[in-house]
Amino acid sequence: MSERATAVAHSNIALIKYWGxxxxxxxxxxTSSVSLTLDAYSTRTTVEWGRDTDTAELDGAPLAGEAGARVTRFLxxxxxxxxxxxxxxxxxxxxxxTAAGLASSASGFAALAAAASSAAGLDLAPRELSILARKGSGSAARSIFGDLAVWFAGDDDASSFAEPVTDPGxxxxxxxxxxxAGVKTISSRAAMRLTAxxxxxxxxxVDASRTDFTDMLxxxxxxxxxxxxxxxxxxxxxxxxxxxxxTPPVSYWQPDSVRVLHLVRDLRSTGIECYATMDAGPNVKILCQRRxxxxxxxxxxAAGITRVTTSLPGPGVAVSRDDE
Known part of the structure; x- marks a missing residue:
């Protein structure tokens, strides 16, 4: 049985948001939420058990402080x-x-959940893996799955999980x-708590989002x-x-955020159908069709935004083990 495993998970952007x-x-x-997994952004995580203590590294640098403690709590x-x-x-x-409002925690904890559980000898079903990932970062529950996913709010630990949604075309x-792309001035967790x-x-x-969820499905x-x-x-x-x-107000928007939001409305007026969404950060995601x-x-x-990424729907989490 492998003591070491590697998982790759992709970030997801909520179309119906998780907030609170x-x-x-x-x-x-x-509330329940709906998301689209992106092929453009991912996290690759390798976990090896059998150490005296936990160690964590992200992009070549040790994870210390609260970030490191969060990994240990998950382990x-x-x-x-x-x-x-x-x-x-x-x-x-x-x-x-990382921490720029582009769902790095979703891909990060989905990959960690898959790699850590597999390396530890657990064979979790997708729903069980989604529940585990949720406890690291809520939105990670959805990154277990590719394309469109729904995360049910549930009433307890066992009933709050994500599952794939069929895209009919x-x-x-x-x-x-x-x-x-810098680190946010206030974390999603802190902003979520303050808002609630x-x-x-x-x-x-909350009331409006419950209706939006049903209408979105x-x-x-x-x-x-x-x-x-x-x-x-x-x-x-x-x-x-x-x-x-x-109190105090939470705003991640920057002047260029507003400029892109106006651009999206302008594009629709010219017949290019697209729609904007934003998470806890200044970056704007624009939903459109592939064509x-x-x-x-x-x-x-052309509007002067120099860093623009295009993405199609991404895959669900994938795991490889040393004994495979």
């Missing part, structure tokens, strides 16, 4: 499941900017306008790209509105 927890201890979300979950007490070495490489793509605790608009966000099933896009954009703007109502991807990319580049 009902239970922080086990990362139970306030504790795997140790508990596997009935072991030894330490592990964790080595990760990101192709996605939407032919989705995403253009990412990287406004700022202090924003008077948060309950309205219906739009996907009907292959209605226009409705999928409209829901994607409005859901993101409502999330950010709830954040602006926090429009290059036109959208060219327009964003």
């Amino acid at each position: 927890k009902r239970d922080e201890g086990i990362a139970l979300p306030a 504790d979950l795997v140790r508990s499941l596997a009935g072991r007490s030894d330490g592990a070495s964790v080595i990760s490489r990101n192709t996605v900017p 939407l032919d989705l793509a995403m253009v990412v306008a990287v406004v700022d 605790e202090t924003s008077p608009y948060f309950p309205a966000w 219906a739009a996907i099933a009907a292959s209605d790209f226009t409705r999928v896009g409209e829901l994607t954009e409005s859901n993101a703007m409502r999330m950010h509105a709830s954040m602006l109502g926090a 429009r991807m290059e036109s959208v990319r060219d327009a964003v580049t």
Whole structure:
């Protein structure tokens, strides 16, 4: 049985957002969500058990402080499941900017969950792996799966998991306008907690998002790209509105963020159908169909955004072990 495994997981961008927890201890979300996994951004993580203590490295640098402690807490979950007490070495490489609002924690903890559990000798079903990944970073539950995925809020630990959603022919793509790849001034976790605790608009966000979730699943099933896009954009703007109502207000937007949002509306007026979404960061993701991807990319580049990434739907997590 292998004591070492490597996993590759891709980041995902929520079309119906996850923002707010009902239970922080086990990362139970306030609402269900829908996401698109991207082929452009990924994390590759190798875990080897049999060490005296835990060590973690990201992009060639040791993970210390809270980041390192977060990895150790996650490894504790795997140790508990596997009935072991030894330490592990964790080595990760990101192709996605870390902590920039581009879902690096989603790909990171999905890869860690898959590699650590496999190396520890566990053979988890996809749903079990999704539940485990959720406890590292909520959105990681969705990165276990490729293409479109749904994460059910659930009522308890066992019922809060992600699963794939069949795409009946939407032919989705995403253009990412990287406004700022730097580390965010306030983490998603802290901003989420602040919004839930202090924003008077948060309950309205939760109510509206529950309706958006149901409507999104219906739009996907009907292959209605226009409705999928409209829901994607409005859901993101409502999330950010709830954040602006926090005390103090939370805003990740930068001047170029607003400029890209206006550009997306301008593109729609010229017949290039696309829709904007933003997470906890300044970068704008533009949902379109594959045939429009290059036109959208060219327009964003022409507007002066120098770092633009195009992406098609990405795969689910993949694991390889030394004994294979």
